[in-house]
Amino acid sequence: ADTSRTAALLAARLGVPVVPAHASAATPTVPDAVRALTARGHRRIALASCFTAPGRFATQCAAAAPWIASAPLGTHPSMARLLLHRYDETLMTDGALKRRALATS
Known part of the structure; x- marks a missing residue:
């Protein structure tokens, strides 16, 4: 479903x-x-x-492209920002859940 949504x-x-x-x-398949x-x-x-790093699948798919293929996303600065954002969100969510659990104990 995510792949179809991204394609659209x-x-x-x-x-x-x-x-x-x-x-x-x-x-x-590609x-x-x-x-x-x-x-x-x-x-x-x-x-x-949409690969996050180079490797076997990224290489095979790029080879199947008859014209051009994008590089894996892993080294793009936007990926680093997204990962840090998700990490911060998790910390805030987990912290809020723990505070709530402590308050009700």
């Missing part, structure tokens, strides 16, 4: 068709998605990677 958001932002695809167990877009007449097919 990217399609709306870019104004081009985006087919959600998966690197491993789920379908369609090669399947590339074939589907090629069958619809698209030739400049780019891969928008």
